[in-house]
Amino acid sequence: MQRHHLTLTKSFVCAAVALGLFAASSANAAPKVYTVDHTMSSLTLSGSMTVLGVPLPLMAQAPGSLTTTYGAAGTSTITADVTATTIDIIGASILADDNTSAPGLWTPAPGSTAGSAPGSYGSAFTIFTPFDLPLATRAFGLTLSSGGTIALSGSGDFSTIPVIGTVSSGVTDLGGPLVPGPVPVPMVGLGGVSIDPAGMGSLTTVGLEEILTVPVDISIAFLVPAPPPAPLGTMIPITATLTGTIVAKTPVVPEPASMSMLLAAVGLCVPGRRSRPRK
Numbered sequence: 001m002q003r004h005h006l007t008l009t010k011s012f013v014c015a016a017v018a019l020g021l022f023a024a025s026s027a028n029a030a031p032k033v034y035t036v037d038h039t040m041s042s043l044t045l046s047g048s049m050t051v052l053g054v055p056l057p058l059m060a061q062a063p064g065s066l067t068t069t070y071g072a073a074g075t076s077t078i079t080a081d082v083t084a085t086t087i088d089i090i091g092a093s094i095l096a097d098d099n100t101s102a103p104g105l106w107t108p109a110p111g112s113t114a115g116s117a118p119g120s121y122g123s124a125f126t127i128f129t130p131f132d133l134p135l136a137t138r139a140f141g142l143t144l145s146s147g148g149t150i151a152l153s154g155s156g157d158f159s160t161i162p163v164i165g166t167v168s169s170g171v172t173d174l175g176g177p178l179v180p181g182p183v184p185v186p187m188v189g190l191g192g193v194s195i196d197p198a199g200m201g202s203l204t205t206v207g208l209e210e211i212l213t214v215p216v217d218i219s220i221a222f223l224v225p226a227p228p229p230a231p232l233g234t235m236i237p238i239t240a241t242l243t244g245t246i247v248a249k250t251p252v253v254p255e256p257a258s259m260s261m262l263l264a265a266v267g268l269c270v271p272g273r274r275s276r277p278r279k
Contacts, residue, residue, distance in 0.1 A: 034078045034212045034248030036071030036094055041247050043068060043096070043216055045121050045137070047240035051227060058123050058240065061134060064101030065122035068140075070246060072097040078144060078212060078248045085152055087203060089163055089214075092144040094246060096120035096170075106136035108175025112182035120170065127227050133176050140170035140187065142242075144195065144214070156203040165195035165218045178227035190220040205252060214246045 044067040047058035060066045070076060076095045081088040098118040099106070106122030109115035119138040124131040143166050150158045170187035199215035219241050226234040 031079050031081050031090060032210070032250050034080065034210070034250045035074065036076035036078065036246060036248045038069045038071035038076075038097060041070040041094075041245065043070065043242045043244035043246075045123060045240060045242055047123075047238055049125060049224070049236055049238045051125075051127060051236065052230075056125050056127070058135075058238075059126065059131070061106055061122035061124050061131065062101055062103065065099055065106065067101075067244075068099045068120050069097045070094050071248075076248075078214070078246075080212065081149075082203065083152075086149040087146070087152055087158055088149045089144050089146040092142070093168065094142045094144070096140040107134040108136060108173045110138060110171075110173060110184075112173040112175055112179065112184050114175070127178055131176075133174065133178050133227060135172050135174055137170055137172045137187070141168045142166065142191070142216075142218075143168040152203060158201050158203065160196045160199040160201050160215060161194050163195050163201070163214070164192060165216065166191040167220060172222070174224055180225060180232060183225055185222055185224060187220075187222065190222060191218055193218060208252050209249045210252050212248045212250075214248075215244075216246060217241070217243045 045058070046066065048055050049058075050056070058066070071094065073095065076093055078092040078094070079090050081090060097120070098104070099120060099122060101122075103116075104118060105116035106119040107116040107124075109117045117136070117138075119136040120140040121135075121137040123135045123137070125133040125135075127133050144163055145166075146163045148162065150162055152158050167187045167190040172185045172187060174183040174185065196215045196217040199217060201215060202211075202213045204211050204213075219239065221237050221239045223235040223237055226236040230236070
């Protein structure tokens with residue numbers, strides 16, 4: 001009876017040691033890097049500006065030119081500290097792909113020069129004649145940060161209210177007869193607001209992949225030269241919104257240190273086979 005009691009006590013102690021090692025290794029785990037899946041990630045651009053008191057909608061230069069995928073080069077990533085109950089998005093580099101909707105070339109060309117070239121988004125405003133103020137956004141990118149931990153629900157959901165989105169790269173070129181000379185507008189630094197004030201992200205495991213899904217609904221604004229008949233030098237704001245979803249993945253791989261400690265603990269807990277003395 002005493003030997004049975006000692007065996008049970010040893011089992012409980014071993015289990016506690018293994019769980020403690022696992023918890024400690026999880027707490028000290030390195031940040032996870034999730035790679036953006038461009039087949040599941042896209043953002044749509046919309047917007048408007050007001051000219052002479054009339055609101056004008058942002059239009060597509062061609063069907064599909066206002067929706068672009070992100071992450072095709074395989075270098076777009078989101079870095080996050082993750083525990084069983086929290087997530088902290090500590091950085092991201094999310095780059096837009098070139099929009100390949102036909103014709104795949106957007107006006108104006110880089111530097112707001114004549115012609116057209118590939119770009120992330122091809123848009124335009126109609127002031128007097130169709131598309132007489134074209135815009136082409138190129139090399140567009142976003143960064144994300146939550147500024148601290150966010151609670152994860154038991155199912156892996158989390159609020160995106162604390163997650164701030166900021167434009168990390170990109171230029172919007174303006175062209176057409178209404179623009180007084182080349183007007184490339186830098187986009188870096190725009191944003192700095194919650195990526196989706198009402199959104200819920202998720203962190204789930206499917207097979208051997210951990211999948212981070214982040215909804216995006218971010219507003220940005222920038223100034224452009226006002227078209228005639230406004231006085232030369234007058235600037236007016238364009239308000240734009242990006243909506244969609246970014247999906248990023250990372251393999252589920254046990255950390256070597258965690259596995260080593262756990263295997264060692266299990267090895268100590270497995271009773272050896274005693275040899276019976278010969279009679």
